[in-house]
Amino acid sequence: MNWLSDNFYVLFDYITSATLWVWIGKTALRIAVIIIFAFVLKNVGKKVINAIFKERRNMPVKLSTNRREQTLKNLLNSVLSYGIMFIAIMMILDTFNVPIKTMLAGAGVAGLAIGFGAQSLVRDVIGGFFIIFEDQFSVGDYIEIGAIEGDVVAIGLRVTQLRSYYGQTYVIPNGNIDIVTNYSATNGFAMVEVNVPYESNIIQIENMIEETLQSLPEKYDMFVGTPVINGVQALELSNYVLRIRAETVPVMQWAGARAIRKEVKEDLFEQGISIPSPRMVVYPHDEQEPRLADR
CATH class of the missing domain: 3.30.70.100 (Alpha-Beta Plaits)
Structure with a gap:
């Protein structure tokens, strides 16, 4: 009984101590600053990306199609959002004295092990990069992939979505896209x-x-x-x-x-x-x- 009461008083003293609440206040303030900074950086980055593509659109010589520009702009915005989110989470974990370097090293080893079992996912991502940067097709194009044809609704790093003439939506992994017929590329x-x-x-x-x-x-x-x-x-x-x-x-x-x-x-x-x-x-x-x- 004395052991329980002693531990209770120790816990009560710790909870009511000024040191704990000062640490909580500093930690909460730091997390709030990180979140606000990430939010502001994300909005500024999106405005910069939109401004870059708007400037390219006003150039006298068109370097790419409007559909491809829209696809690239959406991709860059997504990469920016995920990158800022990842950095913000790492900074928040560092606030709680979590060993980030050890986690990253362990994640690298685990990622290498998982990579052997996720070869199809890696193939899909690589295929998505080549589709976008080689301008094989863009959002809004009418294409045919194997026995499936329709309008391109979305192009992601992993999958491509097509909407057929009759309204069906097909989700095709980018790694499975082999031969593509793009009806929108030429007359x-x-x-x-x-x-x-x-x-x-x-x-x-x-x-x-x-x-x-x-x-x-x-x-x-x-x-x-x-x-x-x-x-x-x-x-x-x-x-x-x-x-x-x-x-x-x-x-x-x-x-x-x-x-x-x-x-x-x-x-x-x-x-x-x-x-x-x-x-x-x-x-x-x-x-x-x-x-x-x-x-």
């Missing part, structure tokens, strides 16, 4: 094949379609130049196939193909030329001549 080409019946005059049909194609750049802003007819692509059972090729602005080749199909179909229909439908030949038992039946 696209709309390829359209028109079925024309053999009964029609091919020269007449080509002249009609060329007149239609000449008017498309004035109707649609997506076309770069006038679409052209490549010629007869194939000879089918009941029709031949004309191929049309049109250069469009990036990511608009599919809309351009739809516009070509619409305009060509309408003009041919006005000229009395219909798109051929599949046909089959029927041989009735009571007739000598074959009879054509539409299907």
Whole structure:
């Protein structure tokens, strides 16, 4: 009982001593200063980064695309935030006399051991650096990775997020990105094949379609130049196939193909030329001549 009471008085004296409260006050003040300094440094750093990219945007010669600048700016802001947070935590731990050097040395050894088991994570991070700094694609680009395609929503050091045409969001590890098709990097080409019946005059049909194609750049802003007819692509059972090729602005080749199909179909229909439908030949038992039946 005396041992318990003696320890209680010792603890009570320690809690009520001025030395403890002075240390608590100094420690709390130092932590508050560290947090405020980190907050101010983070805001100043973000303003500096934004000012740098704003100055680059006002330069007469554009060194990179706006989407890539936005991606790099977001990445630098993230690195700045994590770096300042790490330094602030180390300074706070040092306030409590935590052996920082010993912790860092131990973390280095542990990191080396963990690195062998986290090779996929390291591969993802390295892949993210190459994607960003080589400008393989940027946020807002429409790309295809394997069997997945969509708009780039976000690019991180570990994963890339795509949003498909139907609204699905795909999260792809950067280390798994091998071959990328970037539809936003250059102009696209709309390829359209028109079925024309053999009964029609091919020269007449080509002249009609060329007149239609000449008017498309004035109707649609997506076309770069006038679409052209490549010629007869194939000879089918009941029709031949004309191929049309049109250069469009990036990511608009599919809309351009739809516009070509619409305009060509309408003009041919006005000229009395219909798109051929599949046909089959029927041989009735009571007739000598074959009879054509539409299907």
